[in-house]
Each structure stands twice: as C-alpha cells, then as structure tokens.
Amino acid sequence: MLKIFNSLSKNIEEFKPIKLGEVGMYACGPTVYDYPHIGHGRKYVNDDVLKRVLEVVEGYKVEHVQNITDVGHLVSDADEGEDKLEKGAKKAGKTVWEVAQEFTDYFLKEMDSLNIIRPDIECKATDHIPEQVELIKKIIENGYGYDTAEAVYFDVTKFEDYGKLFGQSLEDKLVGVREEVVTDNSKKHPADFALWFKRVGKYADHVMHWESPWGDGFPGWHIECSAMSMKYLGEQIDLHTGGEDHLSIHHPNEIAQSEAATGKKPFVKYWFHSLFLAVDGKKMSKSLGNVYKVADIVEKGFSPMALRYYYLSAHYRKQMNFSWEGMEGVSNSYKKLKKEFLSLRVEGGQDKNVFGKNAVELSGRETYFRDEFVNAVENDLNMSEALAVARAVLKDDILSSFEKRRLVENFDKVFGLKLSEHDDMPIEVPAEVTELVNKREEMRKSKQWAESDSLRLEIEKLGYKVSDFFDGVKVEKI
Ligand SMILES: [Zn+2]
Numbered sequence: 001m002l003k004i005f006n007s008l009s010k011n012i013e014e015f016k017p018i019k020l021g022e023v024g025m026y027a028c029g030p031t032v033y034d035y036p037h038i039g040h041g042r043k044y045v046n047d048d049v050l051k052r053v054l055e056v057v058e059g060y061k062v063e064h065v066q067n068i069t070d071v072g073h074l075v076s077d078a079d080e081g082e083d084k085l086e087k088g089a090k091k092a093g094k095t096v097w098e099v100a101q102e103f104t105d106y107f108l109k110e111m112d113s114l115n116i117i118r119p120d121i122e123c124k125a126t127d128h129i130p131e132q133v134e135l136i137k138k139i140i141e142n143g144y145g146y147d148t149a150e151a152v153y154f155d156v157t158k159f160e161d162y163g164k165l166f167g168q169s170l171e172d173k174l175v176g177v178r179e180e181v182v183t184d185n186s187k188k189h190p191a192d193f194a195l196w197f198k199r200v201g202k203y204a205d206h207v208m209h210w211e212s213p214w215g216d217g218f219p220g221w222h223i224e225c226s227a228m229s230m231k232y233l234g235e236q237i238d239l240h241t242g243g244e245d246h247l248s249i250h251h252p253n254e255i256a257q258s259e260a261a262t263g264k265k266p267f268v269k270y271w272f273h274s275l276f277l278a279v280d281g282k283k284m285s286k287s288l289g290n291v292y293k294v295a296d297i298v299e300k301g302f303s304p305m306a307l308r309y310y311y312l313s314a315h316y317r318k319q320m321n322f323s324w325e326g327m328e329g330v331s332n333s334y335k336k337l338k339k340e341f342l343s344l345r346v347e348g349g350q351d352k353n354v355f356g357k358n359a360v361e362l363s364g365r366e367t368y369f370r371d372e373f374v375n376a377v378e379n380d381l382n383m384s385e386a387l388a389v390a391r392a393v394l395k396d397d398i399l400s401s402f403e404k405r406r407l408v409e410n411f412d413k414v415f416g417l418k419l420s421e422h423d424d425m426p427i428e429v430p431a432e433v434t435e436l437v438n439k440r441e442e443m444r445k446s447k448q449w450a451e452s453d454s455l456r457l458e459i460e461k462l463g464y465k466v467s468d469f470f471d472g473v474k475v476e477k478i
Contacts, residue, residue: 002058002378004050005317007166007247007271012380015058017238018269022061023054024233026268027119028225028242028250029066032103033088036110037291038307038322039243039277039284045308046274046316046381047241048116048416053377056413059356065232066119067225068107070100070126071208071218086207096207100126110294113304115416121232125224129210132219132227135261136195136212144260145195148186150203152196152214154257157189165252166271193253194220222253226267230258240268244275277320297327305417306331312383312415334417337387340394341408341419344401354410366403369393373411386411422467422474429475433464437475440466 002015017023027047030036054060070085089099104124112118125132136152139145144158156162198217199209209218229237235258242251251271258267276283279290297307310330314320352360354370362370369389376385390411393404412419429437436459443452459466460478467474 002053003380004270004272005380006269007273008266008268010167013270015054015270017060018236021059022063023239024237025051025054025062025064025239025241026225026229026233026237027064027066027240028246029068029122030103030107031069031084032100032107033084034103035293036107037284037293038297040107041110041114041294041307042277042311042314042320043241043243043274044111044116045114045311045416047272048114049312049316049381049383049414050239050241050272051117052414052416053381056410057355057374057377059358063121063233064117064119065121065123065229067228068100068104068122068124069221069224070096070104070124071224083206089207100124113294113298114308115305115418117416123228123232125219125228126208128224128228128231129219131231132223133196133210133212135223135227135230135257136214136219138261139195139257142260142263144257146188147214148184150184150186150198150201151194151217151220153187153192154195154253154260155188156191156193156256159256159260162191162252162256165255166247168248168252193222193249195223195257196220222250223257225250225254226258226261230262235262235264236266237268239270239272241272241274244273247273272316274316275319277322279322281321292322300324300327302327302331303334306334308415308417309334309337309387312387312417315384316381337391337394338417338419340391341405342422344394344405346401346405352406354407363399363403365396365398366407369396369399369407370410373407377414383415386414390415429464430462433459433462433475436462437466437473441473444468 006013085096089096284291373389376382440452440455465476465478
C-alpha cells in the first residue's frame with residue numbers, strides 16, 4: 001500500500017481514498033502571466049509521478065483536475081498590488097486575454113515536452129465565475145464572509161484553527177503583506193482575505209470584470225480552486241497538490257473557505273507539496289539570470305527526459321539543486337540507462353503488466369525486482385531508489401533479456417522517461433523529411449535496398465541523418 005507524507009498532519013500516512021478504487025486529485029495549476037521555469041517543471045513532474053504510481057502500481061482510476069489561473073492573482077499572496085496579468089499585458093502591449101492564452105499554450109507545450117500526462121480536466125478560472133459567485137454566497141450565508149466598500153472578505157477569526165493549518169502561524173501568513181501597499185482599512189483582521197474584489201478604487205479600471213451580487217468586480221485568487229475542485233471532484237476530495245509556496249496562504253485559505261461553505265471536514269484528505277528547486281544553491285531570480293525554462297535546457301543539447309531523470313533523482317520533499325554540471329551528470333546517467341535498455345534486443349509481448357491483481361505470471365527473480373521497485377515507490381515516492389532498482393535489473397546476470405525488458409518497460413510507465421523511444425530529443429523534422437523517412441521504411445520492408453539507400457542520401461541532403469534500429473528508426477539533425 002502506498003505510504004505518503006500528508007503535509008497537513010505532517011505524518012507519513014497510508015493512502016486510502018474516500019471511494020473504493022477511485023482517486024480525485026486536484027492540482028494547483030499555473031498563473032498564466034509569465035513563462036514557466038524548471039522549478040515549475042519539477043512540481044508538475046512530481047504530481048505526474050504520484051498520479052502514475054496511483055494508476056500503474058496501485059491500480060486506481062485517477063481523475064486529475066488542474067486549474068489555469070487567468071484572473072485574480074495579484075502581486076503577492078496577500079490581496080494588495082497590481083494584477084500580474086494586467087502588468088504582463090501592459091508590458092507586452094497585448095490584451096489580458098491574449099497574454100493568458102499565449103502563456104497557457106506555452107505552459108502546455110513545456111509540460112508535454114516533460115512527458116507529463118495531461119490532466120483529465122484543465123479548467124480556467126474565467127470559465128467558472130458563476131461557480132465562484134455561488135460559493136461566496138454560501139460562505140456569507142454561513143456567517144464567514146463580510147462585505148466592505150472595496151471587497152468581500154473571508155473572516156479568518158470565525159474559522160477555528162485557521163492560524164494553525166500546515167503548522168504555519170498567523171504571523172507567517174502576514175509576511176506577504178507589504179508595507180508600501182495600501183491596505184483596505186475596513187478589513188476586520190489583517191489576515192482576512194478577499195473572496196471578491198469590487199471594481200472601485202485602485203481596481204476601478206480592472207480589465208477583467210463580471211457582475212455579482214456585490215457589484216461589478218472579479219474574484220480573489222483562492223476561491224477559484226475551491227469552486228473548481230468541488231465542481232469536478234465533489235465537496236471532499238482525496239488528494240490536493242501544490243508547491244511549497246502554497247503552504248502559508250493559498251492552501252489554508254482554500255481549506256477555510258471550502259469547509260466554511262460546505263460544513264464538511266476535511267475538504268482534502270491528503271495534501272502533497274513539492275519543494276522548490278534552487279540553481280547553484282541560490283533561489284531562481286530574474287536579477288541573477290538563473291531562471292531557466294525547459295527550452296533553455298534543450299537548447300544546450302540536453303533531452304527534456306534527462307531533466308525529468310534529474311527531477312526523479314531528488315526526493316520531492318527535499319529542495320533540489322540544479323546546476324549545469326549536475327545536468328551533464330544526470331544526462332549521462334540517463335543515456336546509459338537508456339542504452340542498456342535499448343540494447344536488450346528482444347521484441348514483442350514484454351509490455352504485459354507486472355503490477356497488481358492483473359499481473360502476468362513472473363519468475364521468482366522477476367518478482368523479487370518487481371517487489372523492490374514497488375517498495376521503493378510506495379515508500380513516500382522514493383524514486384531515486386526505484387531508479388536504482390531499474391539499473392540493477394539491467395545489470396543482473398540471471399534475468400533473461402526478455403524479463404529485463406518486461407520489468408523496465410513496466411517501471412518506465414511510472415518514470416515516464418521514454419526509455420523505449422530512440423528519439424527523446426524534441427527536434428522539428430520537416431514534413432518533407434518525414435515523408436522520405438516513411439517512404440524509405442516501406443522500401444526497407446519490401447527489401448528494395450537500392451531505393452532505400454538513395455532515399456537515405458536524399459534525406460542527408462536535407463540535413464538529416466537516419467539510423468536504423470531493430471524496432472524503428474531515429475532521425476537526427478546532421
Ligand atoms: Zn490552488
């Protein structure tokens with residue numbers, strides 16, 4: 001059984017979902033006003049690994065919902081400041097809607113390049129305004145919200161334990177409030193947070209706005225996650241993920257407003273938080289010039305799969321340190337693992353499932369390694385240990401090539417490292433080249449070697465090299 005650290009209880013707990021066989025998983029998604037960086041990549045890969053373990057090893061059906069924040073997330077987690085999206089739009093000379101769409105597309109592309117399985121539902125905050133309004137109404141009806149001239153606030157003093165959630169004190173929650181910004185003086189408590197902002201005062205010109213019972217305005221950031229997780233997964237959910245930055249404000253606020261609205265506890269059974277990534281031991285920042293995107297890694301000649309291997313080597317509850325030397329090292333480890341795997345020249349039938357009730361019959365030695373792998377991942381996702389098991393399988397003297405391939409192919413359903421694909425570098429192959437490659441494959445299949453060779457030369461003239469493997473071809477730029 002999977003054992004996982006629950007950041008709310010601060011204990012390692014056995015994972016038991018509310019409904020038998022099914023898991024509802026909500027992941028806090030991107031705020032689409034800027035490019036995602038490799039720190040974001042780490043968080044989403046960790047979510048992806050958890051989801052793969054639940055599905056592949058534990059046999060659950062996972063419903064994965066992830067939001068896209070395209071409104072309401074202001075400069076800090078506290079409620080003051082300029083809207084990040086509007087700021088980004090102004091800078092780029094575009095509309096807020098254009099900026100949000102552009103960064104959403106970019107985010108999805110980067111996450112695809114890391115071989116992250118897309119969520120079942122990707123929902124935008126701006127598509128769920130009525131749901132957010134309904135939820136705010138309930139919170140007010142239940143006595144947890146109040147209306148001022150500028151906004152509707154959640155009254156944190158009405159919610160017992162608000163100050164203790166995730167072991168953060170109320171003082172921690174106030175750190176985000178900056179001195180230089182103007183605070184709404186009619187707030188009852190400085191930690192009260194906005195559920196709805198009115199289009200008055202400093203937000204009089206806010207571009208995105210909707211009608212509501214409290215006047216024209218726009219939702220606060222936190223309410224979207226409560227509203228959308230409830231819409232798609234119900235009032236109580238199994239699993240909620242996020243980055244460590246959400247521990248102090250965003251997630252306590254989600255819990256407070258959700259439980260205040262429904263009266264049901266707990267809103268979430270297990271909270272899963274990924275720690276941040278540092279670069280050369282320092283926090284990533286634009287001023288240090290060390291904010292890297294996945295695309296920057298690829299530009300230096302590394303496969304996104306090598307970066308994914310880097311992520312897997314660091315435990316999700318430890319801060320990860322990225323360096324270019326480290327990247328070089330893991331890239332070599334990744335290439336070595338892949339080479340060993342691909343050199344098992346066996347075909348067909350290996351992809352049969354080795355996990356759970358529907359596993360195929362395994363030899364004693366195979367069972368031993370399968371269990372080692374399962375123990376590693378079930379131990380709070382010890383992925384570096386799981387990778388060590390895969391390496392040990394490939395080096396083993398007793399297992400047959402067939403068994404090795406069958407095991408590691410199954411492990412890779414959890415790693416997501418594309419070990420069986422010769423091509424893991426995302427190169428843009430022109431349609432013209434692809435057409436020639438396919439034609440050449442046909443010639444080879446019908447043993448027309450002269451034609452196939454002349455097609456190879458044609459492909460090379462276009463600047464691409466094609467290499468043959470027993471189970472496919474690899475196309476590279478020359
Ligand atoms: Zn959220």
